[in-house]
Amino acid sequence: MYKYVQEFKLYENIFIEPNIQSANYDGVIVLLYPPELNVGLPRQITSFVDSLSKIDNHIHKVPTVWSCDYVSGGRLVLSPTGKVTPYHDVGVIRDAVKKGMQRALDAGMKKPLLVITSVVDFPDGQLVGILGALEALYVPLQIREIKDTKNFIHIGFQSDEKVTDVFERVVRNALALEHSRIVARDIAGSDPERMAPAKIVEYVQNSFAGDSNITINVIEDEAVLAKEYPLLAAVNRAANHIERHKARVVEILYNSSNPNRVTETLLLVGKGVTYDTGGADVKISGRMAGMSRDKSGAAAVAGFMKACSILKPPHLKVTGVLCLCRNSIGEDSYVADELLTSRSGKTVRVTNTDAEGRLAMADSVFKFTEIAAKELNPHIYTIATLTGHAKACYGNHTAAMDNHSAKATNHSSKLQFSGFRMAEGIEISTVRSEDLAVNMGKCKGDDLLQYDTDAKSRNHQLAAGFLIKVGGLEDTNIKYTHLDIAGAAGAPPEEPTAVPILTLCHAHKVLI
Structure with missing residues (x-):
């Protein structure tokens, strides 16, 4: 492998994590979908987010970071998709995940865990969402060649509170596609x-x-x-x-x-x-x-x-x-x-x-x-x-x-x-x-x-x-x-x- 290629390797620096409270991460990223899509939040944070909504409706407009004892690392990034209409495509998930990952990096997270829920309206939403997260981690080739700019230690992805073959296949596809996109971007x-x-x-x-x-x-x-x-x-x-x-x-x-x-x-x-x-x-x-x-x-x-x-x-x-x-x-x-x-x-x-x-x-x-x-x-x-x-x-x-x-x-x-x-x-x-x-x-x-x-x-x-x-x-x-x-x-x-x-x-x- 070319020494300057940015690498993501499953079970080395990319993990499938079923536990939102695992001690292996320093923060958790969760997408906020509009209520009409009926996409549930992880059960550990449902009441917490409901309380936040009553305090500040801004959480549905821009990514925000919160101190939260119910998630790994004690930090929770909420990244909203905003309104989703019949004219939107799955890009709303990609954009929300990318912004959420960027906000996590800006907050100093090096080991974020992304909760990426399956959404009926977007059959490939998990795949595209993971690609959005990986895209946020991209460092241009000429910057990588000048200095060590690794912006993460490891990343976790969670779909449900269990590891499934279907989700592992989604992650493997995402990693392969991102490696190919890195070649193109470079x-x-x-x-x-x-x-x-x-x-x-x-x-x-x-x-x-x-x-x-x-x-x-x-x-x-x-x-x-x-x-x-x-x-x-x-x-x-x-x-x-x-x-x-x-x-x-x-x-x-x-x-x-x-x-x-x-x-x-x-x-x-x-x-x-x-x-x-x-x-x-x-x-x-x-x-x-x-x-x-x-x-x-x-x-x-x-x-x-x-x-x-x-x-x-x-x-x-x-x-x-x-x-x-x-x-x-x-x-x-x-x-x-x-x-x-x-x-x-x-x-x-x-x-x-x-x-x-x-x-x-x-x-x-x-x-x-x-x-x-x-x-x-x-x-x-x-x-x-x-x-x-x-x-x-x-x-x-x-x-x-x-x-x-x-x-x-x-x-x-x-x-x-x-x-x-x-x-x-x-x-x-x-x-x-x-x-x-x-x-x-x-x-x-x-x-x-x-x-x-x-x-x-x-x-x-x-x-x-x-x-x-x-x-x-x-x-x-x-x-x-x-x-x-x-x-x-x-x-x-x-x-x-x-x-x-x-x-x-x-x-x-x-x-x-």
Whole structure:
């Protein structure tokens, strides 16, 4: 295990604790649900909390800390969900738990016990709640590397006053998912030098060291990249003079322990632009700040692969590709008006160097289209912080777009359902004929435009249309879904969200 990975281990520093009065903890965190949900409190504190409600109704608005002789450590954190309506999802539990854990840490607790009750309205509420607690404990990689910042000694989780196999499975799933999200957060959240392409390769290789079900292949030769990934190579041209900034394509393969049980093949392409200056079409007015998060798509792919390596789904064969490059400014920058030839042989006219993400992924999508034709039940994904338009449309939710084959199976609807269950908002966008047509070339010899600068709307859909056309997915029966996480990935000063790892794990039955 990579020495800088934040670790949670069941029965080492994570425990399932049936006794709310155990001497092993220095405080207890309890969620307060609205009365209409009829979620009971632990019997030891029911009267105590009822008395507090009569003294100060504020306990139903913000997390509070109380001296309480009836719980472990003599300290009780009450963290309210607030009002829960039919329009809320399980995110209300995640947010309440996260705030409660943060309040416990602020109070000086190092050994908190979280009471996480099952709620009928939210079937995955315990899992998502535990993930909220673990998320509150996350320390960014670059801080962990500077000093010992361990913010807890051990954590306890309680469901009922007994240990059950069902709850233990929930905890094990949560720990596996959180380890995968840590990988994604570390890559996405670290600065553009700490996670330059070469540094991401090093981190990924170390993170998967010892995982016998994972194979990693790194393509870094400049000549090979120029030949096999020409659009990615064009984006990275200005960065090639600095070794650590040179482009890399990282292929991560997960193999089932029993190939005969494989029923689905997933092929994921992640945008890994380690820093996006906008290139020759440079970003202005402070819009460059935060562009180190433009690698969040590749980070999510790496995290999903980590989840597969831990949970070992026997029915999946998965390949993830991290398209790592840096959109720099320099004398060798690619510029608007250039005519590039893609891996597919289609020519692409550059119109805006700040629309680099679709070029970074395009050749890998086409490669996967060729591979998918030989695989069992394939599904191709692209995951990217691709357009500001997606954020303008859907805020901090992911835009999901299917090609015709995936749409025939209502795949984005399934993702939306899984996102609702796992507190990752998914909004469905439909790719229409005009979203493909708008990418057609206008000058003689142009097969495709990188981006139609005259387009006034549907910018995130036309980006999906470009990837469908350049990837050779327009007329095939291969399922393809594009996930634009521009608004969902998390912008500074917030930590990366690691979306859509939870949704993908739920939708593709990775959980044990």
